[in-house]
Amino acid sequence: MGRRRRWLALSVLLGLVMLGLAGGRPAVALAATLREVSPPALVAPLRDVLDQAQPQVTILEPQPGAVLESSQVDLSLAVEGVAAPTAGGLASRLVWVLDNQPGVPQPLASPRVHLDALLPGTHTLRVYLAYPWGESYKTPATYAQVTFHVLAPSGDHTPNPGRPPLLLASPQGAYGAEPIPLDWWVPLGATGGCPVRWTVNGVSFTPPLPGPLFLSGWQPGRNWVRLECLDGAGRPIPGEFTTVVREVTYQPGGEDDLDRLLRDELDLDTALTGLLKPAPEEPLPQEPKQSPQESDAEPDSLRFDLHTAIPDSDEDEDLDLDSPPPDEAFMPLPDDLPEVVTGMP
DSSP states (O other), X not given: OHHHHHHHHHHHHHTOBOOSBSSSSBXXXXXXXXXXXXXXXXXXXXXXXXXXXXXXXXXXXXOTTOEXXXXXXXXXXXXXXXXXXXXXXXXXXXXXXXXXXXXXXXXXXXXXXXXXXXXXXXXXXXXXXXXXXXXXXXXXXXEEEEEEEESSOOSOSOOOTTSOOOEXXXXXXXXXXXXXXXXXEOTXXXXXXXXXXXXXXXXXXXXXXXXXXXXXXXXXXXXXXXXXXXXXXXXXXXXTTSEEEEEEEEOSOOOSHHXXXXXXXXOHHHHHTTTSOOOOOOOOOXXXXXXXXXXXXXXXXXXXXXXXXXOOOSSOOOOXXXXXXXXHHTOOOOTXXXXXXXXXX
């Protein structure tokens, strides 16, 4: 009888359902310590602003199917439509994922990565763009994927062509504030075609709709999450790219811009600083190049226009440009010059 009561209490605890809405849809069933809450106030307006840029992500190197002769591999990535972040400010993130390892944020200003001692065989590189709070952009242009080989193909780390790899965008790494977003995507395919099941610190739930969830009630220190792609019967689909497990560290009291955004302590103007790509400056007009003959002549802009520089007089007067210097032109006249009689009365 005691065991039955304990199981009943545990079932009630794990099956506790929050009433109300979170982000415009029913809240999911969670344990008492974890609860789904509404997204931070700036998430929706920032997403709307950033989506207007229509960013694009491209993998330049390695090429699809390339067989590389060295275990040292250079990744060359390209991103357009987003601005490099200001120091310490919010920024969209370029994230690359090798095989099914945790994603690695890459600075937008230097999208080149050098990998040492990559194991021989087949590897799959995925690159995507994420919003400042970790949620992935969900457009084909903001995701790129390539499968390549080191020394020779091995067959592993190869996604099933009929089932695109499951992408866990958030949470990853460390956080200093709540709520922490849970976000996933099935790139190159329909998200609705792959129901998912989240497990957070041992508590499992299935979201009713695709899209990010924001959870509070994380335990300080180490946490873990698991994301599984399910079949039509609700069973996990086996495969390397259909199940993802990540460790999450939560230390309350963070004070960077992301922590303040999650706690609704950041205003929109501050959040937008550094996020938008500045408009290109208008090029300065260039002076036309002059031939050597023209360069010796006096520029037209420096020529002295006598007719405009001297005030008009009642009588037209011819100016002699060969007149003597001023000291000679105004020498005193001799006293013995004859008197000039004019026609004036």
